[in-house]
Amino acid sequence: MDTEQQRLIRSIFSHDNPGNFDPRGLAIYRRNLVASACRALSVTFPTVEQLIGESLFRHAAQQMLSEFPPTAPDWGVWGEHFGRLLGQLPELESYPYVSDCAQLDYACHKLSRAADCETDFDSLQLLGTETADSVVLKLSECFLIVTSDYPLADIWLAHHDSDQLTEERIRRIRKKTGNTATQGALVYRKNHRVQVREIPADEQRWLAFLQQGMRLSDALDEMQNTDFNFENWLPEAVFMNIVSAVTTADLTA
Template sequence: MRGVIEPARSPAEETGHAREARRQQQLLDALFASERAAPRDALPGWPRGVAAYRVNAAAHAAQVLRAQHPTVLAMLGDDAFDALAAAHWRDCPPTRGDLARFGDAFAGWLRQRDELAAWPWLGDCAALDQAPWQVQFAPPAALGDTDLQRLAGGDPDALALRLAPATRLLEADWAVVALRELHAATEPDTDAIAQAVRAAPQAAWVWREGFDARCVALDAAGVRWIRALRDAPTLGAALERAGDGVDVAAWLGDAVRSGWIDGIDAVTTKEPLT
C-alpha cells in the first residue's frame, strides 16, 4: 500500500532481488509524498536524490505518454498534452518501477476529466493508442502443430479456441480507427477529421505480428465472431453464436498466419446424470 514503508530487514533475511524490490517501492512511496523520512538504509543525500528523481521521472513519464498516445498528442498539441501528462502523473502515480507501463490508466482518466467534456472521443482514442503498446508486452502465441491437427480433424463441439494474449478487441463509441489514421498524417485533413467525428462508431482489432503492432476496423459480424470466440465454451458454440457474415475458413487462415490463436484445446463434456 502506498504511503507505508515497511521496517528494514537485515541482509540475512532477504535476497538481493527482494531487497532491490523493497528499495524501489520505497522510492515510489517517497516520490509521491510531500515529506517522507528516509529509510534506515538510505544513502547520504537521499532527500536531494529523491527530489531530482521526482523531476526526472515526471519528465520521463510525459515522454512515455507521448510515445504511447500519438493520436491524442496530435489532437491536443504539445502544450495541452504535456499539461495533462503532468496532471495524470499527480493523480495516477505509477505502482511499479517500470514507467513503460505508466499509461495503462490514461484513457480512463481522460474520460473522467470535466474540462475535456467537449472532446468525448479522446478517451476512446487513447484506448486505441494504448492497445498496440499493450500487445507489445504480451506473451507470444503458443499455437503448435498439435493444435492445428486438432483443429483440422476435431469436432467443433469438442474444441475450444484460445485467442492469443497479444490480441485486443476494442469496441468504441467513436470512429477510432479512422481518427487514428487521419491524425497520423503529416498534415491532417481537418475536413475529413470533422467527418470522422460524426461517423458511426468503429470497433478495432489489434494484434502483434512479429515485432509490429497492427490495427484494423471490424464490422459488426467480425465483432460478433471475436466475442463468440472469447466467450463461448466451444468452437461449435462460437460458430452458432456468431451467425452469418464471417468467412470462418478465411478467418482461420488469417489467424494462423497472423498469430491470433494461442491454442486449440480439447473440451471434455460430461454426460448428463440419469
C-alpha cells in the first residue's frame, strides 16, 4: 500500500496519477523535474550537450529520469550512468562516440568537485639524494584517465577551447574518428581548473606502474625501448598535480 508521498513521487516520475492529484499542479512538478534534470546534466555533460544539441539532450535527460532517477539530494552527483544510457538510445546512433564523451565529461565533473590535492615539494629532493631503486613516486588523486576508440581528447578540446576549433582540428578529428586507434584522455586539475589532454599509451602504462607502487628503477626498466622520457615527464607531471610526493621504497618488499 503506497503512502501519499510515494503516490506523489510516482505521479511526478511516471505518467500515472494514482493519487488523483490536481493535474495542473502535477504538470508543474513534472516540468520542474525535467527542467532541473536538464540543467543538472548540462552542467555535468557540457560536451555531450554541444554535440547532440538541446532537443536530443532534453530527450536523453527524460530517459535518464525514467531509467536512473536521482537517488541523492545533490543533483551534482547524478549522471554516472548517463554515458551508458546515451549509448543505448537509438536516436543517437549517428553519434557513436557520444557515450565515451559522456564518460569524459563525467570524469571532468567528478574531478572538479574532488578534494584538493597538494604536492609535497620537499619530498621531490629525494630524487636528487637517493637512488632510483630506493624511491617510489606517489601519485595524487587529482587525475583520471578515460580511454576510447575515438579521439576523445581532441573532441573535448575542440568543444571547450574555441581557439582550437579550427578547420584543421575538425579535419583531424574526423580522420581519427574514422580510425580505430584507441586514444586516452588525461583529466587533471591545476589551480582548480579541470583540463584535458591526450595521454599516449606509454604514459598510461607508466602511470599504471606507479599506481602499483613500483620502485622508480623498476618502473623505468619497464619503460625501456619506448618513447617515454622520464626527465621530460616529471616536471610536467608535477605542474599538473599528478605527482603528490616521492617516498623512500620499502626495501624489504
